[in-house]
Amino acid sequence: MQSSNLSFLAEFLKRRSGLHLTPDKYRLVDSRLTRVSRRFGFRNVEALLAELRHEPDGLSKAVSEAMTTNETSFFRDSATFDHFHRFVLPRLLIARARTRRLRIWCAAAATGQEAYSLAMVLDGERRLFENWHIELVATDLSSEMIARAEQGLYSQYEIQRGLPVELLLGNFVQEGEYWRIAERLRWMVSFRTFNLLEPFDALEPFDVIFCRNVLLYFDHATKAATLDKLARVLAPDGHLILGRSESTSASSKAFVPVQAARGCYAKVRAPALVAV
Numbered sequence: 001m002q003s004s005n006l007s008f009l010a011e012f013l014k015r016r017s018g019l020h021l022t023p024d025k026y027r028l029v030d031s032r033l034t035r036v037s038r039r040f041g042f043r044n045v046e047a048l049l050a051e052l053r054h055e056p057d058g059l060s061k062a063v064s065e066a067m068t069t070n071e072t073s074f075f076r077d078s079a080t081f082d083h084f085h086r087f088v089l090p091r092l093l094i095a096r097a098r099t100r101r102l103r104i105w106c107a108a109a110a111t112g113q114e115a116y117s118l119a120m121v122l123d124g125e126r127r128l129f130e131n132w133h134i135e136l137v138a139t140d141l142s143s144e145m146i147a148r149a150e151q152g153l154y155s156q157y158e159i160q161r162g163l164p165v166e167l168l169l170g171n172f173v174q175e176g177e178y179w180r181i182a183e184r185l186r187w188m189v190s191f192r193t194f195n196l197l198e199p200f201d202a203l204e205p206f207d208v209i210f211c212r213n214v215l216l217y218f219d220h221a222t223k224a225a226t227l228d229k230l231a232r233v234l235a236p237d238g239h240l241i242l243g244r245s246e247s248t249s250a251s252s253k254a255f256v257p258v259q260a261a262r263g264c265y266a267k268v269r270a271p272a273l274v275a276v
């Protein structure tokens with residue numbers, strides 16, 4: 001691919017999805033965009049890119065979605081879910097005892113396994129949360145991923161990756177070679193598309209935000225701006241949970257790591273006001 005096309009595409013993706021197109025990803029460009037060009041009836045990727053310069057809506061969306069990495073699994077990095085279960089939930093049970101309201105956001109939910117893993121944890125503790133209003137919101141840039149997540153239908157391979165066998169029965173219903181998430185868990189999660197580059201002004205505060213394995217695709221400035229917005233929609237005593245290889249330290253001063261768990265962050269306390 002011509003270098004002018006690569007630099008146009010890199011600028012386009014950074015602006016539309018935040019993806020920082022590094023040279024190690026160049027080889028992905030051809031295979032992923034070849035599929036999009038066939039779908040849209042272009043001769044080749046060059047012809048697709050020529051049209052993309054006019055930024056037609058459908059094509060722009062298809063290209064940004066095709067370039068995302070949607071790798072995920074149930075209970076991915078299981079220590080994170082243990083931490084959520086044993087440390088975060090008990091604290092919130094006390095801290096929100098008066099309002100009995102809990103809001104959790106999976107901010108890059110891909111095909112839904114992360115959100116359904118949280119739904120299974122919450123469902124396992126349903127007696128503690130009786131009469132609570134729990135909102136579990138799962139969003140992703142990609143409408144294709146959100147549509148799959150909403151279906152809640154997983155192959156044997158996807159089920160085998162990370163789902164403890166004791167959680168399969170009772171939480172999934174077999175449909176031929178596939179497994180569908182149980183209705184009661186499906187209805188615990190509200191799915192919708194949302195681009196993390198958009199303003200967060202319309203969002204109400206969350207008690208816990210899972211934003212795992214997406215910031216690592218952003219450049220420094222985009223990551224810093226996103227962390228800044230996340231800090232603004234996280235409750236003062238809330239928890240931010242990143243992927244195990246991600247950290248806030250170089251990009252944000254709003255968070256402090258929770259020592260007990262890699263990838264887990266609390267908000268830095270605002271300095272107390274001193275009376276003068």
Ligand SMILES: C[S@@+](CC[C@H](N)C(=O)[O-])C[C@H]1O[C@@H](n2cnc3c(N)ncnc32)[C@H](O)[C@@H]1O
Nearest residue numbers: 017068070071072108110141195196212213214
């Ligand atoms: C690697 S998956 C992570 C899935 C899950 N959080 C996990 O850790 O298993 C990254 C997801 O981020 C989504 N994504 C990429 N850029 C995004 C953006 N700007 N806004 C929202 N989601 C985005 C992709 O569509 C993809 O589904």
